[in-house]
Amino acid sequence: MGRSAALARRFFDRLEPVHAVTYFAPEARAALDSLGYPGFWMGYFASRSAPLGIVAPEVVAAAFYNFTTERVAKALPAAWEMADPATLLAVRSESAVDALRRCGVTDSESTRLAGELAAKAARSAPLDGRPLYAANRALPWPEEPLATLWHAVTLLREQRGDGHIAVLVSEGISGRECNVLHAAAGRVPREMIMRSRDYDDEQWGGYVEQLRARGWLDGHDALTAVGRDVKQRIEDRTDELALGALAALTDDEITTLFRVLTPITRQVVAAGDVPAATPMGLNRDDLDDDNAHLH
Template identity: 45%
Template sequence: MSHVQAKIHRMFELVEPVATVTFSALVDEAFRALGMRNYWDGYFAGRAAPLGLAPAAVVHAVFYNFADGEVARHIPWVWGKVTPQEAIAVRERSSADALRQQIGELAESPDLVRVAELAARAAVSAPTEGRPLYAGLRALAMPEDPVAGLWHAATLLREHRGDGHNAVLTAQGIGGIESHVLMALSLGMKAEKFGRIHHLPKAQLAAVLDGLRDRGLVDAAGGFTDTGRETRQRIEALTDELAASAYDVLSADELDELIAKLEPIAAAAKTVDD
């Protein structure tokens, strides 16, 4: 069935903190125990593992928004320390531990079991065509533990939306680094201060901003133009539209129930140090 777009976007807001516990210190520690040199080794090993032994160029293409060469500093080096299968297992176990730690008593509540069940139904129901990372995750078994199952379902929904987001960015002619610049501006930040791109050479960021100015998306002061703001809003709206298919399996009442019962869990998970 077709759901109100505002509810689809609300699910994005609620799924994000649950899925991103996988980027927390506890998960980082688990990967370092396997021989990872730094946070990013574990990040790429865990997130790319569902793609198997894909080369850096493929991971770069699927992840979309990393600067040239960043993926290659970690892939395939990490596969000399851990197999994709081992990385999947470590990521699932440590992410479930991190989520359980963050949400406390909610981990044992009947509502969590119900949330995990509804989220899982949605998470495995969407088409996989054109969604490489989502398809890789769909090939994995759903964990039996409700907390691990909720994390896995949230990750599926996040990456399903992410694959769609990348398709929208491509259609709008927005590259990966450009997308981070637009995100920074939407948050009221200067691009050079934004966490995902602040480390890039100043000349590279300046060239990206110049390109966005030439297209009329960024003004002379480095902020949004009206066209830039409209483009950003259009990208988010189209992304929500492409994400909607995952929730077609749920009735209107079931989606409302999922949102209501997921809200306190997501609020508790938001305090994670990512």
């Protein structure tokens, strides 16, 4: 019996919070602030794009997909005058490990096992057409167990994200349109996505009109039946592509990974750093269940 794509979605709900301390934990913010970055966004663009090296803002905008080049250019290349990519890579890993420790994640046998299994999946996930995943996979693997776990889930989330972008491109949905579609589906508050992705009311309204013209939004900016079908197709196809990241693991290994990773995710969520509503659209309702439910 083949594995269900729902497995990939449940796996994402477990790995993403462990990675997301990179953006939301006070340790990460303090570490980036110490480099002299003003505000959140310069550190975000610099640290997340650091695996790519020093590249043009257009390259980062293309890889991140739903930010404009102009928004990226407010941070890059100026950020590299304060710290080079190698420094950012060290800072983001060290601060993430510090955050995980504060959340109560220890260098235990379960943590080591979670890191080993996640790393096994991350080392052999499909590479084609996945630039952010490829850039992260090309980095040296850390030896410290918590750093190994964090690095592995970072690879896996970027691998999934690259696949998601490929699905959006295949559907002819731009990075800016996908933000509006995501908000209309109730996956993220409109105000949050407008603020974090740099829209004014006129810009947002323009993309709403584009989606209305395609028959995906109604006059109240809600998804039509066609729009719901499109959104569901995007999510389903993303899960199907992400399932390949687990192909290197046996059923027993997947069962074990869910058993040891889910409590770690619960610790991170309980610490309160990662907000419940984020652009990632995570589901926390299932985190009381550490069973992979393969069969």
